[in-house]
Amino acid sequence: MKELYSHTFKDTFVNINGEICSADNAKISVFDRGFLYGDSIYEVTYGEDYHLIFLQEHLERLYHSASLLNMTIFLSKQTITEEILKTAKASKLKDLYLRIILTRGETEISLDPNKSTHNNFIIIAKPKTIHPPEYYRKGLSLFIPNILRNDIQATNPNAKSGNYLNNVMAMNEAKKNDADDAIMINQKGDITEGTTFNVWSIKDGHIYTPPVSSGLLRGITREKIIEICKDNQLSFEIKSLSQNELLDSDEVFICSSTRGIMPVYKINHHIYGNDINDWKITKKLMGLYKDKIRIDTKGHFYYGQ
Amino acid sequence: MKELYSHTFKDTFVNINGEICSADNAKISVFDRGFLYGDSIYEVTYGEDYHLIFLQEHLERLYHSASLLNMTIFLSKQTITEEILKTAKASKLKDLYLRIILTRGETEISLDPNKSTHNNFIIIAKPKTIHPPEYYRKGLSLFIPNILRNDIQATNPNAKSGNYLNNVMAMNEAKKNDADDAIMINQKGDITEGTTFNVWSIKDGHIYTPPVSSGLLRGITREKIIEICKDNQLSFEIKSLSQNELLDSDEVFICSSTRGIMPVYKINHHIYGNDINDWKITKKLMGLYKDKIRIDTKGHFYYGQ
Numbered sequence: 027m028k029e030l031y032s033h034t035f036k037d038t039f040v041n042i043n044g045e046i047c048s049a050d051n052a053k054i055s056v057f058d059r060g061f062l063y064g065d066s067i068y069e070v071t072y073g074e075d076y077h078l079i080f081l082q083e084h085l086e087r088l089y090h091s092a093s094l095l096n097m098t099i100f101l102s103k104q105t106i107t108e109e110i111l112k113t114a115k116a117s118k119l120k121d122l123y124l125r126i127i128l129t130r131g132e133t134e135i136s137l138d139p140n141k142s143t144h145n146n147f148i149i150i151a152k153p154k155t156i157h158p159p160e161y162y163r164k165g166l167s168l169f170i171p172n173i174l175r176n177d178i179q180a181t182n183p184n185a186k187s188g189n190y191l192n193n194v195m196a197m198n199e200a201k202k203n204d205a206d207d208a209i210m211i212n213q214k215g216d217i218t219e220g221t222t223f224n225v226w227s228i229k230d231g232h233i234y235t236p237p238v239s240s241g242l243l244r245g246i247t248r249e250k251i252i253e254i255c256k257d258n259q260l261s262f263e264i265k266s267l268s269q270n271e272l273l274d275s276d277e278v279f280i281c282s283s284t285r286g287i288m289p290v291y292k293i294n295h296h297i298y299g300n301d302i303n304d305w306k307i308t309k310k311l312m313g314l315y316k317d318k319i320r321i322d323t324k325g326h327f328y329y330g331q
Numbered sequence: 332m333k334e335l336y337s338h339t340f341k342d343t344f345v346n347i348n349g350e351i352c353s354a355d356n357a358k359i360s361v362f363d364r365g366f367l368y369g370d371s372i373y374e375v376t377y378g379e380d381y382h383l384i385f386l387q388e389h390l391e392r393l394y395h396s397a398s399l400l401n402m403t404i405f406l407s408k409q410t411i412t413e414e415i416l417k418t419a420k421a422s423k424l425k426d427l428y429l430r431i432i433l434t435r436g437e438t439e440i441s442l443d444p445n446k447s448t449h450n451n452f453i454i455i456a457k458p459k460t461i462h463p464p465e466y467y468r469k470g471l472s473l474f475i476p477n478i479l480r481n482d483i484q485a486t487n488p489n490a491k492s493g494n495y496l497n498n499v500m501a502m503n504e505a506k507k508n509d510a511d512d513a514i515m516i517n518q519k520g521d522i523t524e525g526t527t528f529n530v531w532s533i534k535d536g537h538i539y540t541p542p543v544s545s546g547l548l549r550g551i552t553r554e555k556i557i558e559i560c561k562d563n564q565l566s567f568e569i570k571s572l573s574q575n576e577l578l579d580s581d582e583v584f585i586c587s588s589t590r591g592i593m594p595v596y597k598i599n600h601h602i603y604g605n606d607i608n609d610w611k612i613t614k615k616l617m618g619l620y621k622d623k624i625r626i627d628t629k630g631h632f633y634y635g636q
Contacts, residue, residue, distance in 0.1 A: 027437065027449065030362075030437055030438075030439075034439045035362065040361060042361070049360075049362065050360075052360060052361045052362070053358035053359060053360055053361065054358060054359060054360075054361050054366060055354075055355075055357060055358055055359075056345060056347070056357045056358065056359050056432070056453050056455065057335075057340065057354065057357070058366070059499075060366055061359060061363070061365055061366045061371075061493070062432075062493070062495070063369070063493065063494075063495035063496060063498075063499055064368070064369025064493050064494050064495060064496055065495070065496060065499055066366075095496070095500065096500070096503055123440075125440070127361070127367075132332065132335055133335075134335075134339045135428075135430070135455075135457075135460075137495065137498050137499045137502040137526050137527065138499075138502050138503070138506060139499050139500075139502070139503050140503070140506055144332065148361050150361065150440075152440075155440075172484075173484065173485065174482060174484045174485045175485060176481065176482075176485045176486055177479060177481075177482055177485060177518070179477075179478065179479045179518075180478065180479045180480060180481045180482060180485070180486075180497055181481055181485075181486065181494075181496055181497045181500075187496055188366070188367070188368065188369050188496075189368075189369050189486075189494040189495075189496040189497075190367070190368035190369060190370070190442065190494075191368060191369055191370060191400070191486055191492055191493070191494040192485055192486045192494075193368075193442050194364075194368055194370055194442045194443075194444050195400065195401070195444075195486075197442040197443050197444070198401055198443070198444050198445070201443060201445055213482070213484075213518065221442050222442065
């Protein structure tokens with residue numbers, strides 16, 4: 027435990043309801059509803075060269091998650107933004123990982139969310155996660171587990187909440203099958219999303235990604251890639267994908283805020299190629315996405331001194 | 332917040348990894364997987380006249396939840412039992428509410444549960460929840476919400492975990508419809524369970540409750556009532572119940588560890604009667620259950636001085 031904080035959470039700063047502390051002091055009441063029930067929402071973004079990437083979009087999605095869960099946000103968007111920038115600034119990290127968590131606070135022990143009178147608001151800033159560079163060159167191996175994605179009518183995956191056991195268990199199944207991560211299907215057998223990313227398929231030059239109605243989070247990187255496809259007149263369609271349609275792709279890639287675009291070389295026993303040079307459209311999109319970040323985020327949400 | 336701790340959590344004692352503290356000092360790291368992902372399991376029981384009720388059964392179920400979630404419990408059952416008794420004893424509460432929470436501890440921020448090397452173990456002891464006596468006399472009003480119970484193939488309700496948003500949202504829908512609580516159905520339209528209780532139907536003198544395969548927690552009180560039915564040669568069957576079958580019952584009751592057996596006077600717009608005298612079989616079971624607790628728990632898990 028001590029090692030965890032001195033190594034893994036070295037240079038980590040946590041803002042708890044406005045107070046900034048080190049990782050080992052970052053504590054929350056056991057009566058917080060986020061701890062008791064996973065009754066919380068969150069966002070993850072990152073900072074690059076002292077700029078927070080697509081923070082506006084992440085804040086909009088935070089509010090969208092809150093509305094799907096009928097969660098009152100007692101803080102103004104301005105306060106939230108200021109606290110985020112304050113935390114990023116305090117970290118002095120040029121490139122950082124940023125996690126924003128908002129819970130329904132402490133109440134008496136009762137499921138009833140209407141008892142909530144305040145939020146607990148936590149911001150974690152730590153050095154940016156370095157994904158292994160070979161993942162971008164050689165691709166990821168993914169696995170489609172037996173466990174299904176939470177159904178949209180039960181626990182809607184489009185609300186980014188503190189209920190992540192479904193994803194934890196999918197990841198567990200993937201690891202037991204020697205894969206890097208998992209893609210989940212829904213009750214119908216259609217592709218939904220990965221444990222922390224959206225999924226894309228390329229077939230005969232056309233680019234596909236499943237609709238939110240399949241049961242997935244409307245990823246911010248996913249939205250940006252949709253814009254890129256439109257702006258560059260690439261053949262693109264949002265469409266349900268059966269498991270077999272995905273497996274039968276020419277190229278597969280995933281996307282998320284912290285990863286950007288990452289190619290996939292394998293799903294279950296299907297191999298899609300050897301390296302990035304085999305995945306022409308994925309490679310092209312990776313370049314376009316990097317350009318887009320550079321252009322769209324220039325001068326926004328600066329947290330340098 | 333201050334009021335919450337001085338009023339609601341007055342006389343509340345929390346054991347965190349062996350250290351007992353007051354409610355306002357009971358804190359856990361924001362990096363705990365229970366807080367980040369709801370990656371935790373729990374049990375709730377209570378103490379009556381300095382005896383912990385059915386603690387053995389609750390501990391067995393805790394281990395069962397852990398096995399369903401592939402969670403390693405790094406503590407021995409003996410240590411857990413000793414810590415529970417220590418906490419109950421320290422509270423000096425003759426009648427108490429007891430919550431036991433076990434998480435996969437702190438890890439680096441990653442869904443992969445295999446990174447877990449320890450648990451965080453929390454025990455909350457507080458004065459026993461007093462359910463309004465009129466609920467036992469006049470019954471509860473329940474509502475079947477639009478939100479479905481988590482599917483057994485996605486997030487199995489038979490693992491009692493920290494992922495309770497599904498239940499929170501069902502409760503929310505019930506409250507918005509002026510009901511006391513919610514009963515959820517599954518994808519097929521069959522009855523599963525309430526937000527924190529199992530459900531029973533009585534029709535033409537026969538007693539029914541849905542099977543675990545409908546998507547519900549194997550309640551300990553439910554098991555005890557099954558024993559009572561068998562021991563008393565009551566006509567009883569575990570069988571899937573459609574929504575209409577439940578609505579069409581002569582009597583409906585719910586059961587949970589903290590409530591025991593509680594009658595239901597209304598589901599949606601269906602009224603089952605006026606008071607306990609209208610629900611003969613429920614009333615009989617309530618008596619038999621009280622006897623059973625008294626007999627079965629005598630001398631077990633004593634925490635008096």
